[in-house]
Amino acid sequence: MITTIIFDLGAVLIDWNPHYLYERIFEREEERHHFLETICTPAWNEEQDGGRTLQDATQVLIAQFPEHEENIRVYYDRWPEMLRGEIPGTVALLKTMKESGNYKIYALTNWSSETFPIALERFEFLSWFDGIVVSGAEKDRKPFASFYQTLLNRYAVNPEEALFIDDNLRNVKAAEELGIHAIHFINSEQLKQQLIEYGIAV
Incomplete structure (x- = not known):
């Protein structure tokens, strides 16, 4: 029972889906998918789910991918647009x-x-x-x-x-x-x- x-x-x-935000940022679908599959990945996001701060998470990626800093920062700066x-x-x-x-x-x-x-x-x-x-x-x-x-x-x-x-x-x-x-x-x-x-x- x-x-x-x-x-x-x-x-x-x-x-909730990150694509709802990033489809407004990337003109080409393949670029959007590549970014969310190789940079702001589900595994990276799960670390925040587990307690890592958004600031630390953002800095980790910027250190790895400085050329993508603007789009990395957008993930949490505009997070409500994913809802x-x-x-x-x-x-x-x-x-x-x-x-x-x-x-x-x-x-x-x-x-x-x-x-x-x-x-x-x-x-x-x-x-x-x-x-x-x-x-x-x-x-x-x-x-x-x-x-x-x-x-x-x-x-x-x-x-x-x-x-x-x-x-x-x-x-x-x-x-x-x-x-x-x-x-x-x-x-x-x-x-x-x-x-x-x-x-x-x-």
Whole structure:
């Protein structure tokens, strides 16, 4: 029986993507992809999710790629432009589960503690959660077991009664290794069907 739902945020409930910003900066698509795949990479961004400061992160890259300094600085100077909005279908599912009163609902997110306040201000639905664990604040992140354990311990969650939803298969598998039920998020329609299969009325 599922009593607790744990959501990832980015690409599940919030449409965040660096390409939304950099498509305004690079005229050629191949240049944009090259920049985000070789300079401001997902692996680099994950270090900020794990607690590295935005200033330190920026300086590290500028030292490596001084010729790209202007475009590197833009990443965090114009970071809000990477937020396109909520993902309506998933937010609707969250709302239904919250209003049912049948579940404790938490968020476990890889997110810099310096940029997360922007999301809190912009997305009213973030106030619906019974608790949010932010990687940058904890200086820990998915897929490390210790990060999941922080949420389980803080809110006295039984992993056998918990369901975790994330768009990253790596993070889904890490949750399953801790005995947490998990869904690999593809889109809100697929999520709704799998929630129904778990006996959750949505």
